[in-house]
Amino acid sequence: MADPEIKSYEPHHESQSAAVTESRPVRAVLMAVAFAFLGVFLVLPLIVVFNEALAKGVGAYTEALASPDTRSAIRLTLLVAAISVPLNIVFGISAAWAIAKFEFKGKAFLTTLIDLPFSVSPVISGLVYVLLFGAQGLLGAWLKAHGIVILFAVPGIVLATVFVTFPFVARELIPLMQEQGNGDEEAALSLGANGWQTFWYVTLPNVKWGLLYGVLLCNARAMGEFGAVSVVSGHIRGLTNTMPLHVEILYNEYNAVGAFAVASLLAGLALVTLVLKTLLEMRYGAEIAATRGH
Amino acid sequence: MTTAPARAGWRFRQPSVIPGFGLTLGFSLAYLTLIILIPLSGLVWRSAALGWTDFWAIVADRRTINALQISFGTAFAAAAINVVFGTLVAWVLVRYRFPGRRIVDAMVDLPFALPTAVAGIALTTLYAPNGWIGKLLMPLGIKVAYTPLGIVIALVFIGLPFVVRTVQPIMEEIDKEVEEAAATLGASRFQIITRILFPGLAPAIVTGFSLAFARGVGEYGSVIFIAGNLPFKSEIAPLLIVIRLEEYNYPAATAIAAIMLALSFLMLLVVNLVQSWSRKRYG
Numbered sequence: 146m147a148d149p150e151i152k153s154y155e156p157h158h159e160s161q162s163a164a165v166t167e168s169r170p171v172r173a174v175l176m177a178v179a180f181a182f183l184g185v186f187l188v189l190p191l192i193v194v195f196n197e198a199l200a201k202g203v204g205a206y207t208e209a210l211a212s213p214d215t216r217s218a219i220r221l222t223l224l225v226a227a228i229s230v231p232l233n234i235v236f237g238i239s240a241a242w243a244i245a246k247f248e249f250k251g252k253a254f255l256t257t258l259i260d261l262p263f264s265v266s267p268v269i270s271g272l273v274y275v276l277l278f279g280a281q282g283l284l285g286a287w288l289k290a291h292g293i294v295i296l297f298a299v300p301g302i303v304l305a306t307v308f309v310t311f312p313f314v315a316r317e318l319i320p321l322m323q324e325q326g327n328g329d330e331e332a333a334l335s336l337g338a339n340g341w342q343t344f345w346y347v348t349l350p351n352v353k354w355g356l357l358y359g360v361l362l363c364n365a366r367a368m369g370e371f372g373a374v375s376v377v378s379g380h381i382r383g384l385t386n387t388m389p390l391h392v393e394i395l396y397n398e399y400n401a402v403g404a405f406a407v408a409s410l411l412a413g414l415a416l417v418t419l420v421l422k423t424l425l426e427m428r429y430g431a432e433i434a435a436t437r438g439h
Numbered sequence: 440m441t442t443a444p445a446r447a448g449w450r451f452r453q454p455s456v457i458p459g460f461g462l463t464l465g466f467s468l469a470y471l472t473l474i475i476l477i478p479l480s481g482l483v484w485r486s487a488a489l490g491w492t493d494f495w496a497i498v499a500d501r502r503t504i505n506a507l508q509i510s511f512g513t514a515f516a517a518a519a520i521n522v523v524f525g526t527l528v529a530w531v532l533v534r535y536r537f538p539g540r541r542i543v544d545a546m547v548d549l550p551f552a553l554p555t556a557v558a559g560i561a562l563t564t565l566y567a568p569n570g571w572i573g574k575l576l577m578p579l580g581i582k583v584a585y586t587p588l589g590i591v592i593a594l595v596f597i598g599l600p601f602v603v604r605t606v607q608p609i610m611e612e613i614d615k616e617v618e619e620a621a622a623t624l625g626a627s628r629f630q631i632i633t634r635i636l637f638p639g640l641a642p643a644i645v646t647g648f649s650l651a652f653a654r655g656v657g658e659y660g661s662v663i664f665i666a667g668n669l670p671f672k673s674e675i676a677p678l679l680i681v682i683r684l685e686e687y688n689y690p691a692a693t694a695i696a697a698i699m700l701a702l703s704f705l706m707l708l709v710v711n712l713v714q715s716w717s718r719k720r721y722g
Contacts, residue, residue, distance in 0.1 A: 161651050165615065165619055165622050165631075166534070167628065172535060173529060175530065175531060175535075176535060176537065177533040178524075178527060179524070179527050179528045179530075180531075180543075182524045182527070182528065183528060183543065183546065183547070185551070185572070186595060186599065187547070187549050187596075187599075188546070188570065189565055189572070190553075190558060190561035190562055190565060190596070191549065191553075191561070193561045193564050193565050193570075193571070194557060194560075194561050197561075197564060206617070224486075234469075235466075236466075236467060236470045238451035239466045239467045240463070240467040240471075242459060242463040243459075243460060243463040243464040243467055244456070246457050246459075246460075247452055247453070247455055247457070247460050247464075248452060248453035248455075249451055249453070249460075249464070250451055250452070255467075255468075255471075258471060258476070259471065259474055261479075262475060264653055264703060264704075264707065265479070265657065265659075265700065266656070266657025266658075266659065266680075266695075266696075266699060266703075267657065267658075267660070267661050267677075267682050268483070268657070268675050268678075268681055269657070269677075269680070269696045269699065269700065272481055272482065272680060272684065272692060272693070272696050273478035273482050274478055275684060275689075276478075276481050276482055276485050276689065276693060276717075277478055277481050277688070281538050281687070281689050283481055283485075286470070288584040304474070307474055308474055308475065308478070308536035310640070311474060311475060327455070327457055327521035330457055331456055331457070334456055334457065334458075335456075339458075340457075340459050343457075344459070347559055359660050362552075363580055365551075365552045368554070369552075369553070369554025369555070369556075369557070370554070371554060371555050371556040371659065371660035372555070372658075372659035372660050372677065375659075375660075375681070376681060376684065382514075388554075389554045389555075389556040389557070389660070390542070390556075392554075392556045392560065393556055393664075396560050396664065401564075404560055405560070407481065408554075408557040408561070409554070409561060411553070411554045411556075411557045412553060412557055413556070414552075415552035415553040415557075416552075416553045417550065418645040419545050419546070419548055419549060419552050420545075421526050422548065422552075423541065423544075425543075
């Protein structure tokens with residue numbers, strides 16, 4: 146695999162005429178503007194999070210994180226991600242297999258539908274479940290009669306999270322598996338492997354880095370989702386408060402250290418996600434396919 | 440597995456030796472229907488059940504119209520700002536070599552990875568009158584936090600990677616030889632940028648703009664902290680949906696959500712038309 150650093154240097158020759166690149170001062174100005182913009186919009190907010198979290202010292206920071214409500218918020222966030230991410234992994238692999246390995250009518254339409262949750266406001270993603278399962282909802286009376294609780298409880302939070310993170314794994318795997326074609330699988334099948342063996346020993350190893358990439362993004366969004374979860378959670382402290390919701394509650398109580406302490410954990414998660422994502426792109430760029438960004 | 444008997448000229452799927460089509464497609468469709476399609480059609484059904492007069496009364500309410508105007512207006516402004524700076528950032532990342540370029544490149548994705556609530560409280564703290572940036576803007580008489588300007592700032596943060604990540608790959612593909620050829624034919628740098636580079640990038644820029652715009656219209660988490668949420672002034676449509684839900688006013692929440700969805704899809708349609716036009720125009 147070509148080293149991306151070397152590759153990106155290749156088309157650049159130092160002897161460039163002024164018409165093919167900008168003059169030195171123009172270049173300096175453009176870079177300065179770009180860096181200033183990124184500094185103000187990306188770096189400063191990140192610094193503020195950690196600065197505010199530690200504003201009253203490390204003691205106050207660890208104390209804020211040790212509070213029972215914060216701990217239960219962390220537990221709930223981990224639980225919700227642990228349920229919703231695997232669900233979307235299974236769906237993503239299944240959808241990618243059907244769409245990438247076969248030619249059938251309506252494929253483009255199906256692919257569009259999979260992307261649908263990205264164009265729906267998170268608040269609406271939560272709202273649709275309230276309309277379905279709420280007291281005035283379509284299934285509300287039936288659920289109540291059978292003692293099933295979905296809304297303002299963990300199942301509702303999981304559903305809303307699954308909705309907003311729905312496309313991540315699938316849209317990472319579909320182009321990758323399409324690019325790889327069916328040759329490997331056909332070879333395995335002709336050598337006598339059954340379908341499951343073909344998937345497990347041939348397809349999965351081929352797409353594992355792309356899958357990890359999709360899971361990484363899916364997980365970051367699952368743990369950080371605010372709008373959709375906020376609508377279905379009911380904000381019951383210690384029970385249905387995920388970490389982002391807990392950040393909001395603490396912030397609105399003017400508990401800046403507490404809010405930013407929890408926020409710093411989420412910011413840490415974001416940074417870890419970015420580092421892993423960059424490492425995957427550098428090391429396995431070709432095996433993640435040309436699907437950078439979203 | 441179900442393969443429809445081959446009718447002449449039309450078959451549901453091309454024959455293949457690979458197994459698992461029925462299982463994977465069946466599961467995917469069932470999951471998609473349960474998680475996405477049924478809940479979304481519930482929304483459509485509920486707003487249709489409202490009837491035209493009730494629906495119109497909610498949508499034509501001054502507070503609703505104001506919230507929609509604020510959501511779409513600020514999202515438009517933020518996407519426009521992102522088109523300028525996002526394209527510039529992509530240009531710097533693609534064309535210039537400097538130490539730490541990979542780190543800067545990775546940082547661009549921060550808004551994708553950082554939970555919106557965290558971005559919201561961080562930006563509010565920065566732009567509040569006593570914040571690091573707010574303090575500097577105060578003497579100039581510029582108030583950002585708790586005004587529509589604050590909403591724009593939050594949406595610029597959220598939308599930036601959409602523009603950069605759409606434009607960047609297209610920029611990387613530009614063949615330098617075309618620029619060199621233009622230069623040898625006597626074109627100035629300005630002419631090359633406006634006549635050669637820009638037309639090639641225009642479709643990607645339009646896509647980036649529409650992605651950032653669409654995301655901005657629906658954004659909630661990062662906005663509600665910095666907006667101040669004054670009705671008629673800085674109240675966004677998604678927040679109005681939440682307020683109506685908290686009042687148990689399901690019909691109003693449903694109607695506002697339905698009109699937002701309709702407007703978003705209309706907008707995507709327009710963008711697609713513009714895009715196919717620009718593709719024809721600039722090849």
